[in-house]
Amino acid sequence: MKKKKKYEKIVFQSEKEVPMMPMSVGSMLFNKTGAWRNIRPVIDLENCIQCGICWKFCPDVAIYIENEYPVVDYEYCKGCGLCAEECPTKCIAMVEEEK
Amino acid sequence: MRKVIMGNHALSYGAMLGRSQVIAAYPITPQTQVVELLSEMCADGTLDAKFIKVESEHSAMAACLGASLAGARTFTATSSQGLTLMHELLHWASGGRLPVVMGNINRAMAPGWSIWSDQNDSLSQRDTGWMQFYCGSNQEVLDTVIQAFKVSEALHIPSMVILDAFSLSHTYEVVDVPDQDKVDEFLPPYKPRIRITPEEPHAFGGLTGPEHYFELRYKLQKEMEKAPALIEKTGKEYEKFFGRYLGLVEDHRCGDAELILITSGTMGNTAKVAVDMLREEGMKVGNLRIKVFRPFPFETVRKILKGARKVAVVDRNISYGYHGIFYQEVKSALYGQDSNLPLFGFIAGLGGRDITPETFREIVQYTKEKDRPEEEIVWIGVKR
Numbered sequence: 221m222k223k224k225k226k227y228e229k230i231v232f233q234s235e236k237e238v239p240m241m242p243m244s245v246g247s248m249l250f251n252k253t254g255a256w257r258n259i260r261p262v263i264d265l266e267n268c269i270q271c272g273i274c275w276k277f278c279p280d281v282a283i284y285i286e287n288e289y290p291v292v293d294y295e296y297c298k299g300c301g302l303c304a305e306e307c308p309t310k311c312i313a314m315v316e317e318e319k
Numbered sequence: 320m321r322k323v324i325m326g327n328h329a330l331s332y333g334a335m336l337g338r339s340q341v342i343a344a345y346p347i348t349p350q351t352q353v354v355e356l357l358s359e360m361c362a363d364g365t366l367d368a369k370f371i372k373v374e375s376e377h378s379a380m381a382a383c384l385g386a387s388l389a390g391a392r393t394f395t396a397t398s399s400q401g402l403t404l405m406h407e408l409l410h411w412a413s414g415g416r417l418p419v420v421m422g423n424i425n426r427a428m429a430p431g432w433s434i435w436s437d438q439n440d441s442l443s444q445r446d447t448g449w450m451q452f453y454c455g456s457n458q459e460v461l462d463t464v465i466q467a468f469k470v471s472e473a474l475h476i477p478s479m480v481i482l483d484a485f486s487l488s489h490t491y492e493v494v495d496v497p498d499q500d501k502v503d504e505f506l507p508p509y510k511p512r513i514r515i516t517p518e519e520p521h522a523f524g525g526l527t528g529p530e531h532y533f534e535l536r537y538k539l540q541k542e543m544e545k546a547p548a549l550i551e552k553t554g555k556e557y558e559k560f561f562g563r564y565l566g567l568v569e570d571h572r573c574g575d576a577e578l579i580l581i582t583s584g585t586m587g588n589t590a591k592v593a594v595d596m597l598r599e600e601g602m603k604v605g606n607l608r609i610k611v612f613r614p615f616p617f618e619t620v621r622k623i624l625k626g627a628r629k630v631a632v633v634d635r636n637i638s639y640g641y642h643g644i645f646y647q648e649v650k651s652a653l654y655g656q657d658s659n660l661p662l663f664g665f666i667a668g669l670g671g672r673d674i675t676p677e678t679f680r681e682i683v684q685y686t687k688e689k690d691r692p693e694e695e696i697v698w699i700g701v702k703r
Binding site for chain 2: 231232235238239240241242243244245247248251
C-alpha cells in the first residue's frame, strides 16, 4: 500500500513566512475530498490491461500505480466516474456508496 | 537603428529585444500584427522563442502562465474581446505572481462590433492586479515593453502595455530600435524567485483557506506599492542607456498653468498640440498625460496639480453609472488636499470617434467659462 505519512498542518504565523505565490502549502493533505463521493470506482484487476488510461485521466490525481496496476485513493476520489468512462476494457464499475 | 514601423510592430520589436522565450497567442480577430511579426521572427530564427498558437485568448494566457511558472520570459498580445476573455487568467497571473508582459491594443468593446479606439477593455481589467502602461507614441510602446519586463520581473507582477487602436496600432512612425547587446545589458535574463521544474515539482494555486489567502493579497499590494518608485528608477536607468525617459506621467507646460488637462494615450499628444496652440493665444494651459494607470501615480498627480486653478480630465472610457475612469482616480487623488480645486470630467472619443486639437479647444473653453461643471459628465462630440 501507498505509505501514509503523518503530516503537520502548515500554519504561517506572519505574512513574511507565507510564500509569494500559493505554492505547495499542503492544504490538500487535510482537505480530503473522498467524503464528497456518492459512487465509488471499483477496479476489476482480472480484466485490467495495465494501459494507465484511468491514471492519466483522473482529474484529481486520485489513481496511482502500484506494482503496475491502478489503485484508487479513496481519501481523495470524488467519484466523478471519468476513469470508468474511459477504461477501454470497462473493468471499472461505479458502485453506489452505502450510507 | 531607426525604422519606420507601426505601433503593433513596435510591440513586436520590444518583445523581440526583450528576448521573450515563450509567446502564446490567438491568431485571429481581435488579434493584430503584433504576433504575426513575432511568429515570423520565431519561424526564421530571428527570435529564439517558442511560439504557441492557441484556440482562444483564455488559453493564450493559460499557456503564458505555465511558461512563466517554468521560468521563461513570456509575452502575449491581444485586444478588446480577447482581453476580456482572458479576464479569469489575468487574476491567475497576478495572484500567481507571474511577470507576464502583454501588449493590449485599446479597442472598443462589442456590441456593436468595433475595432476602433476606446479604453474600456483594459480599464475594466483595473482590479486584476496587473500594472497598466498607456503609451503615446510607437517609440514609447517599444521602450515600455523593455522596461515592463524589468519592472515586472523585479516585483513578480504582470504588466500590460497599452496602445490606441489605429492612431498608434496601425500608424507608422519613426522608431529608434535599440541594439540588441545594449538591451541585453539593460535587461539581463529573467531570474525567477520561484520556478517549477520536473526535478522539483510543486502544486501551484492549490486550495488556500482564509488563514493564508489574506496574506497573499497583502503581499501583492505591498509589492505593487513599490512599483511607482521602481518605474521611475528603471526609467532613469533606461534613459542612461538609450536617452529616453518613460516615468509615470508626462508634464507638458503644467508648471505655471492655471488650467491643466489630464489625458492618456495618443489623445495626450493631441492635447500637447492643443496646449501649444492655446498658449500662443495667451491661455495658461498645461497637459498632464498619465502613462501609468496601475499603480496610479497619486503623489505625482497631486504634486503637479498643486498650482492649478482648474482641472479637466478627458476620458475615452466610461464606468456606466458613474463617470470616466481616469476622472474617478484624479478625484480620489485630490481628496483631502487643502485646495477645493474645481474638477471637470469630460467624455470624448468613445468607439474611436476622433479627438482633435479642436476637441481640446472646446474642452478648455467650457472649463474656462464655468466655475463648476454644469453636468456631472460633460460629453464632447456626442450627437445630441
